[in-house]
Amino acid sequence: MTGLDWGLFLLYFVLVVSFALYQSRKNVGVEGYFLGNRRLPWWAIGLSVMATQASAITFIGTTGQAFDDGMEFIQFYLALPFAMVVLCIVFVPFFYRARVFTAYEYLEGRFDAKTRALAGVLFLVSRGMGAGVILYAPAIVLSVILGWDERLTILVMALVTVAYTMVGGITAVIWTDVVQMLMVFGGIAVALLALFANLPDGVGVGDAVYIGGIQEMWRSIDLSWDPTNTYTLWSGLLGGFFLFLAYFGTDQSQVQRYLTATSLKDSRLSLIFNAFLKVPMQILILSIGVLLFVFYHFERPPLVFSPAEVAAVESSPRAAELRVLQDEQERVHAQRLVATLQLLEERHEGADVEGWRATIGSHDERLRELRSQAKGLVADVRGKASNDVNYVFPTYIIQYIPAGLLGILIAVIFAAAMSSLDSEITALSSATVMDFYRRWVRPEATDAHYLRVSRLATLFWGVFAFGVALYAGQLGSLIEAVNQIGSFFYGSLLGVFLLAFFVRTANGTGATLGLLAGMGSVFLVSVTTEVSWLYYNVVGAVVVVAVGAAVSGMLRGREREPA
Amino acid sequence: MRPEGEGVDRGEGTGQEAPGPERLPGGGGQPGSRGVWAAIREADRQEGETVGPFRSWTCLYGTVAVHGILVIGLLMVLTKVLDPAPGP
Numbered sequence: 001m002t003g004l005d006w007g008l009f010l011l012y013f014v015l016v017v018s019f020a021l022y023q024s025r026k027n028v029g030v031e032g033y034f035l036g037n038r039r040l041p042w043w044a045i046g047l048s049v050m051a052t053q054a055s056a057i058t059f060i061g062t063t064g065q066a067f068d069d070g071m072e073f074i075q076f077y078l079a080l081p082f083a084m085v086v087l088c089i090v091f092v093p094f095f096y097r098a099r100v101f102t103a104y105e106y107l108e109g110r111f112d113a114k115t116r117a118l119a120g121v122l123f124l125v126s127r128g129m130g131a132g133v134i135l136y137a138p139a140i141v142l143s144v145i146l147g148w149d150e151r152l153t154i155l156v157m158a159l160v161t162v163a164y165t166m167v168g169g170i171t172a173v174i175w176t177d178v179v180q181m182l183m184v185f186g187g188i189a190v191a192l193l194a195l196f197a198n199l200p201d202g203v204g205v206g207d208a209v210y211i212g213g214i215q216e217m218w219r220s221i222d223l224s225w226d227p228t229n230t231y232t233l234w235s236g237l238l239g240g241f242f243l244f245l246a247y248f249g250t251d252q253s254q255v256q257r258y259l260t261a262t263s264l265k266d267s268r269l270s271l272i273f274n275a276f277l278k279v280p281m282q283i284l285i286l287s288i289g290v291l292l293f294v295f296y297h298f299e300r301p302p303l304v305f306s307p308a309e310v311a312a313v314e315s316s317p318r319a320a321e322l323r324v325l326q327d328e329q330e331r332v333h334a335q336r337l338v339a340t341l342q343l344l345e346e347r348h349e350g351a352d353v354e355g356w357r358a359t360i361g362s363h364d365e366r367l368r369e370l371r372s373q374a375k376g377l378v379a380d381v382r383g384k385a386s387n388d389v390n391y392v393f394p395t396y397i398i399q400y401i402p403a404g405l406l407g408i409l410i411a412v413i414f415a416a417a418m419s420s421l422d423s424e425i426t427a428l429s430s431a432t433v434m435d436f437y438r439r440w441v442r443p444e445a446t447d448a449h450y451l452r453v454s455r456l457a458t459l460f461w462g463v464f465a466f467g468v469a470l471y472a473g474q475l476g477s478l479i480e481a482v483n484q485i486g487s488f489f490y491g492s493l494l495g496v497f498l499l500a501f502f503v504r505t506a507n508g509t510g511a512t513l514g515l516l517a518g519m520g521s522v523f524l525v526s527v528t529t530e531v532s533w534l535y536y537n538v539v540g541a542v543v544v545v546a547v548g549a550a551v552s553g554m555l556r557g558r559e560r561e562p563a
Numbered sequence: 564m565r566p567e568g569e570g571v572d573r574g575e576g577t578g579q580e581a582p583g584p585e586r587l588p589g590g591g592g593q594p595g596s597r598g599v600w601a602a603i604r605e606a607d608r609q610e611g612e613t614v615g616p617f618r619s620w621t622c623l624y625g626t627v628a629v630h631g632i633l634v635i636g637l638l639m640v641l642t643k644v645l646d647p648a649p650g651p
Contacts, residue, residue, distance in 0.1 A: 071638075074638065081630055081631035081634075082631050083627065084627065085627050085628060088624065089624065209645060213645040218637040218641060218642060218645035219642045221635070221638050221642050233635070269614070275630070276627070276630060279634050280634075283638075293582060338606065360610070401586075
């Protein structure tokens with residue numbers, strides 16, 4: 001990075017924090033802190049909803065995934081517009097009109113305190129650890145790229161994010177998300193333009209798209225019915241539909257956003273905004289990955305992109321194996337380059353290029369095998385799976401993006417991480433204070449007291465996320481376990497809300513037992529079948545509604561029986 | 564809590580909210596509640612008839628759904644066009 005890059009990078013931090021604090025100056029009391037006094041515009045909330053969902057790993061991980069596997073990941077998002085419609089029709093009116101601070105507060109009014117507490121605990125445990133992962137995952141990538149100590153990267157992100165979130169509350173979070181999301185859009189445009197600009201002379205956009213197609217990298221839809229495959233149209237539409245209902249409808253980090261709107265109409269519009277923009281945005285992000293795949297037909301890519309993983313193998317007794325793979329990759333890449341240039345030349349002349357297509361296809365296949373073998377070698381040496389996919393895009397921008405733009409793109413990656421982290425810690429803080437502190441510890445304090453406690457809770461969760469991030473490398477299996485528990489409860493929590501909205505006879509005991517049964521069912525499905533995790537949300541929601549309705553019905557029947 | 568439209572402050576923000584089913588408009592299952600769909604219809608009515616250039620919420624939701632279907636269709640077409648199977 002040049003001085004210009006560092007300057008732009010620092011300017012980003014100063015501008016974002018100043019803007020956030022300026023926007024939050026009119027906040028009043030705890031409602032201002034957690035809900036922005038319900039006066040934020042729908043388009044800002046809409047951008048914040050997008051920013052919350054799109055973490056840094058979405059930006060750098062999905063481009064890497066598309067580099068390896070093409071566009072098929074897009075199927076995961078295809079149900080989102082339909083889920084948004086259901087959320088607008090059913091969920092948003094209930095939350096908004098109940099004037100609640102948290103999604104779980106609604107459950108106490110509808111059912112009872114134990115259902116609210118159980119849902120709140122599940123959220124705090126899962127999302128508390130999740131906030132650490134949000135901080136840790138991009139930090140390890142950025143520290144390698146920037147040459148910073150991993151702890152310093154985590155500290156910088158955590159410090160800045162906690163500072164503006166603690167002072168400005170949700171208003172600061174939403175307005176920084178707006179800036180950060182606009183930067184992400186700008187970053188996508190810069191990355192795409194740079195990729196096209198970096199193609200060799202004589203190779204146009206059409207050629208790049210054509211080369212991507214040779215290995216079916218644009219293949220976006222898989223119509224197979226395999227329930228063990230996460231990336232099929234049906235997994236995306238059914239599993240994704242339930243996942244997005246659960247995420248946007250029951251996760252406080254999202255619900256809190258649309259509760260800040262001036263009116264019910266604005267709350268709904270913020271989600272509709274996402275329904276239109278999210279999938280096209282993901283298509284563009286994945287396209288960057290496919291175009292990277294094409295770009296590296298003309299430039300030799302590293303066999304393994306992560307410098308840390310390469311260093312680990314090189315310092316191990318198996319270093320020679322990696323060198324053999326790298327040498328073969330160099331040879332096959334050179335052959336593919338010749339074939340690619342030949343194909344384009346003959347294609348421009350209108351000649352038949354099927355032979356060259358087949359040649360390039362076989363070279364692609366071999367290079368894929370070599371990369372897979374290298375990643376297997378990394379996994380053997382390090383004793384854990386390679387996460388090289390996260391280094392593909394950062395490596396490209398470091399090597400090929402010109403000064404100035406590089407600083408902006410690195411800031412974009414920081415922005416994506418911070419915009420998710422700020423939302424998580426403010427949501428965790430609101431659930432801690434509203435669902436537990438105010439409900440169970442100090443129900444009769446002043447607004448100023450709750451505001452102080454809210455700021456302390458924000459600080460606490462920021463420090464907690466920082467602590468988890470610092471030790472995330474050592475906590476690998478624990479974090480995995482927590483994420484697994486998260487996938488168990490997401491669909492089940494959705495089931496509780498569906499029970500609340502649609503089953504008139506449902507009661508608190510039914511909801512609580514249903515929630516436990518739903519989580520148990522998901523656990524059983526996960527250990528006894530190979531079904532994709534996307535379907536866990538369907539299983540959880542259906543079981544909760546069925547068990548909850550049945551238990552509630554039985555209890556109601558008993559109450560009606562004459563003594 | 565302040566049920567919308569009633570203008571009654573029941574202690575919002577102080578921890579003094581009155582518990583009970585009446586707090587939640589259209590809360591679905593409580594005896595005497597209006598039920599989920601009635602509450603939603605009422606919410607839509609309160610929000611007015613038009614939404615920007617759209618004649619109604621139904622029209623907007625329909626547009627979103629059509630958008631979702633068109634995206635899927637477009638991706639299927641692109642898959643066929645951009646990833647042509649190699650010739651025999």
